[in-house]
Amino acid sequence: MTARLNPLAVSQKALAPMLAMENYLKNCGLEHSLMSLVKIRVSQINGCAYCLHMHTSEARAEGETEARIYLLDAWRESELYTPRERAALNWAETLTKISETHAPDADYAAATAQFSAQEMIDLSLAITNINAWNRLSIGFRAEHPHDHVKKAAA
Amino acid sequence: MTQRLNLFTAAPKAVEPLVALGPILDASTLEHSLMELVKIRASQINGCANCLHMHTADARKAGEREERIYLLDAWRESSMYTPRERAALAWTEALTKVAETHAPDEDFEALKAVFDEAEIGHLTILVGAINLWNRIAIGIRAEHPNDVKLKAAA
Numbered sequence: 001m002t003a004r005l006n007p008l009a010v011s012q013k014a015l016a017p018m019l020a021m022e023n024y025l026k027n028c029g030l031e032h033s034l035m036s037l038v039k040i041r042v043s044q045i046n047g048c049a050y051c052l053h054m055h056t057s058e059a060r061a062e063g064e065t066e067a068r069i070y071l072l073d074a075w076r077e078s079e080l081y082t083p084r085e086r087a088a089l090n091w092a093e094t095l096t097k098i099s100e101t102h103a104p105d106a107d108y109a110a111a112t113a114q115f116s117a118q119e120m121i122d123l124s125l126a127i128t129n130i131n132a133w134n135r136l137s138i139g140f141r142a143e144h145p146h147d148h149v150k151k152a153a154a
Numbered sequence: 155m156t157q158r159l160n161l162f163t164a165a166p167k168a169v170e171p172l173v174a175l176g177p178i179l180d181a182s183t184l185e186h187s188l189m190e191l192v193k194i195r196a197s198q199i200n201g202c203a204n205c206l207h208m209h210t211a212d213a214r215k216a217g218e219r220e221e222r223i224y225l226l227d228a229w230r231e232s233s234m235y236t237p238r239e240r241a242a243l244a245w246t247e248a249l250t251k252v253a254e255t256h257a258p259d260e261d262f263e264a265l266k267a268v269f270d271e272a273e274i275g276h277l278t279i280l281v282g283a284i285n286l287w288n289r290i291a292i293g294i295r296a297e298h299p300n301d302v303k304l305k306a307a308a
Binding site for chain 1: 155197198199201202204206207210214220221223225227228229230231232233234292295298300304
């Protein structure tokens, strides 16, 4: 796999608002651990290696456990996640697969049972922003850093 | 989440050959690390927490690196996986989502470039077996050890 284009190098101007949004979200008050799980789950669905690398590294650095990341694809079948996390993950899946789900009332109700109106906006923006990053990274074939492992022998 | 049924007591004779298959597949020339990645990937797609717990723990014990598990959802977008692993993972996805993919010729041809016939046979049975375990474990709502521990602590 070869990177096609580095959007940050080509147009910092275009990416600045997305980065500013990330900065806002970092300080919006939603739990970092919850936000990381949301970003990882969305990146799993979209298959974004670059974002998975970034957000699993961040989550681990902030104290997230290996097991909660490994089981995230199957969070519905596990009790390792809090009711708030479950509501956020469900909403994240709904918005990520929106062309299939159309964001049903039941999912919205489950989310609003756990999150205030302000939190719903912040959470939804976090979900849409990571979906945007996933699409840019996959579309431009962004290469993730290799911390420990060299590229597999070709 | 409460486990619905214990298969080992409900259908012990039927479970026996399923369990016996494990060591037979382990004795093939397929790398242990590759077999674990295949089992984890199928379990990610099917959303099986029990199998994810078991096989990520097994993989880690056998020396697998965290990142290669974290990025597995997006293996196509990463260069951390070997050509043999990539062919095996593509075949795993083709057979796990067989109702959509119908196991295309390209995926089978890609296997022949890196595996011999015996390996393709064992790999194909392995993919079938983990899909079967995923369906059983999700169907009976099998609790993984972490959930059992959580409940005990509550």
